[in-house]
Amino acid sequence: MNVKTALAKTYIVIVILFIYLPVFFLVLLSFKSGASVTFPIREITLDWYIAEPSAYRHGSEWVSVMYDKRFFEAFINSTDVSTASALLTCFIVTATALALRHRVRGRDLLFYLILLGFIVPGVTLGLGIVFLYRWLGWEFSFWTPVITNVIYATPFGLVLLMARFEPKLMEYERAASTLKASPWKVFRHVTLSLIIWEVVSAGLYGFVLAWSEVVRTQFVMRGAGVLSTYILTELGVRALTPKWYAVGTIVSTISIVALLIFGWVLSRRTAVKR
Amino acid sequence: MSRRGAFISKYSSYLMLLPGLMLCILFLIMPFGLMIIISLHEKLSAAKMILSGFTFENYAKFFARSVSYTLLANTLGNSLLACAICFVVGYPFAYFLTFYVKNEKIKSYVISLLIVPFLIDWSVRMIAWIPILGEGGIINYFLMSLKIIQKPIKILFSLTSLQILWLQTYVLFMMFPIYLALNRIDPDLIDAARVLKAPPYRVFYDVIFKLSLPGVICGWIFVFVGTLGDHITPLFIGGGIQTLGLSVADYAGAFLWPYAAALSTILVVVAMAVLYILLKIVNIKELIYER
Numbered sequence: 092m093n094v095k096t097a098l099a100k101t102y103i104v105i106v107i108l109f110i111y112l113p114v115f116f117l118v119l120l121s122f123k124s125g126a127s128v129t130f131p132i133r134e135i136t137l138d139w140y141i142a143e144p145s146a147y148r149h150g151s152e153w154v155s156v157m158y159d160k161r162f163f164e165a166f167i168n169s170t171d172v173s174t175a176s177a178l179l180t181c182f183i184v185t186a187t188a189l190a191l192r193h194r195v196r197g198r199d200l201l202f203y204l205i206l207l208g209f210i211v212p213g214v215t216l217g218l219g220i221v222f223l224y225r226w227l228g229w230e231f232s233f234w235t236p237v238i239t240n241v242i243y244a245t246p247f248g249l250v251l252l253m254a255r256f257e258p259k260l261m262e263y264e265r266a267a268s269t270l271k272a273s274p275w276k277v278f279r280h281v282t283l284s285l286i287i288w289e290v291v292s293a294g295l296y297g298f299v300l301a302w303s304e305v306v307r308t309q310f311v312m313r314g315a316g317v318l319s320t321y322i323l324t325e326l327g328v329r330a331l332t333p334k335w336y337a338v339g340t341i342v343s344t345i346s347i348v349a350l351l352i353f354g355w356v357l358s359r360r361t362a363v364k365r
Numbered sequence: 366m367s368r369r370g371a372f373i374s375k376y377s378s379y380l381m382l383l384p385g386l387m388l389c390i391l392f393l394i395m396p397f398g399l400m401i402i403i404s405l406h407e408k409l410s411a412a413k414m415i416l417s418g419f420t421f422e423n424y425a426k427f428f429a430r431s432v433s434y435t436l437l438a439n440t441l442g443n444s445l446l447a448c449a450i451c452f453v454v455g456y457p458f459a460y461f462l463t464f465y466v467k468n469e470k471i472k473s474y475v476i477s478l479l480i481v482p483f484l485i486d487w488s489v490r491m492i493a494w495i496p497i498l499g500e501g502g503i504i505n506y507f508l509m510s511l512k513i514i515q516k517p518i519k520i521l522f523s524l525t526s527l528q529i530l531w532l533q534t535y536v537l538f539m540m541f542p543i544y545l546a547l548n549r550i551d552p553d554l555i556d557a558a559r560v561l562k563a564p565p566y567r568v569f570y571d572v573i574f575k576l577s578l579p580g581v582i583c584g585w586i587f588v589f590v591g592t593l594g595d596h597i598t599p600l601f602i603g604g605g606i607q608t609l610g611l612s613v614a615d616y617a618g619a620f621l622w623p624y625a626a627a628l629s630t631i632l633v634v635v636a637m638a639v640l641y642i643l644l645k646i647v648n649i650k651e652l653i654y655e656r
């Protein structure tokens with residue numbers, strides 16, 4: 092029994108290490124001196140993060156992350172797009188999840204329809220939205236990547252929210268309306284206060300998904316684009332240097348911080364419940 | 366509840382469904398409808414969206430080429446292989462986590478640990494593998510300094526590296542639903558099987574595995590649709606592997622809209638067909654709202 096348990100736990104640890112392997116090398120390579128991304132690493136440097144642009148030390152032309160204007164442009168775009176996606180996902184997921192609890196007509200159909208946003212291959216959705224915008228004569232705007240991300244994030248959020256609903260939520264609501272609370276008051280003081288953390292976590296989920304998504308966003312970006320499309324296009328035209336590992340480290344740190352908040356919110360939710 | 370209250374709650378339910386419904390119709394159904402329409406035309410002038418020449422030519426062209434069948438087989442084969450690999454790695458993980466880790470807190474930490482790498486940007490995750498698998502990467506560096514090999518072996522830009530990347534990215538999608546399904550199994554059922562002297566493999570297969578099947582199917586669906594629609598990873602790391610998703614992006618990039626639309630439609634039909642088969646095995650709704 093003990094040997095079995097030990098083996099089982101070792102397996103778990105090995106799989107986790109495998110999943111973290113690229114993360115480890117991402118951070119490691121971002122500190123490497125010299126333009127190539129090969130081993131061995133002889134010297135450690137912060138140049139890729141903060142060196143002044145005049146520096147021509149690593150044998151190829153480059154600008155450190157700190158001085159890369161397009162990076163910051165894309166960074167701000169990404170923040171805006173992800174925040175808007177988060178809020179919109181929050182709103183749509185909450186409304187839909189609350190409504191789907193009732194046996195409304197066409198419930199299954201709508202549920203499958205929303206799930207479709209996840210199931211439709213990314214390429215297809217991206218291209219389809221390009222067609223739609225052309226057909227309607229709309230220009231790509233800030234809202235195009237937002238909508239694309241919301242379509243993608245809503246199914247996740249919905250499943251997350253519905254799976255974690257307080258089982259007695261409807262009974263509490265019924266009790267409140269029997270006691271003559273207005274529908275708005277029921278929503279505000281009973282429903283929302285009971286599901287608020289699930290709603291917040293669905294929103295964070297939307298943020299994080301929009302932050303790293305590229306397959307769909309790639310089709311609908313404009314200008315400098317968001318971070319994911321910026322990195323993708325830059326990698327297509329520039330040499331692969333540790334700078335991109337530095338960019339990756341910074342970008343990933345942000346989504347990991349967002350996830351830590353997500354985890355904190357979920358643990359808070361369980362704490363409140365008990 | 367009074368009848369009036371019931372009426373209001375029903376009425377407001379429909380109202381609350383409206384945003385989700387509109388989002389789906391406008392940005393999911395309409396793009397796809399347009400795609401089918403465009404795929405049935407000969408020419409599309411990109412600037413003004415003027416369609417001309419109704420035809421089935423695009424589909425006929427696809428099915429007339431023998432390359433297309435290789436493409437279809439490649440696409441399906443790669444995605445199903447990714448599903449199988451993720452399943453082989455993910456099922457034991459979910460199983461061990463459920464039955465061998467007793468501490469609930471550690472369980473939830475492990476689960477949240479798994480999500481982190483998934484949050485890393487797509488292209489960043491791809492370049493992160495280069496110092497590991499590349500010709501100057503850590504694997505080749507070690508093997509060469511230990512004098513096991515003389516010349517660096519080529520792992521990157523091949524089917525192997527594509528599957529390794531997909532495993533790392535999508536294994537979470539396989540583990541998570543299986544883990545949820547395993548956790549939902551009543552421990553008494555397992556005990557009952559043991560008490561009735563079922564051999565261990567039958568306890569596993571007839572009780573645990575069969576009850577976790579909805580999670581398994583769910584995982585297969587997630588990994589399948591994820592890899593099917595992902596054209597970026599094969600493009601960067603696949604080393605010239607052609608998939609249907611990649612072709613769609615190629616033709617769209619060359620502004621051959623109708624043909625790209627036709628390929629895209631075929632991709633969706635293929636995805637739906639496989640999903641239909643998988644969903645025949647299990648009812649996905651059961652996992653979510655009809656417990």
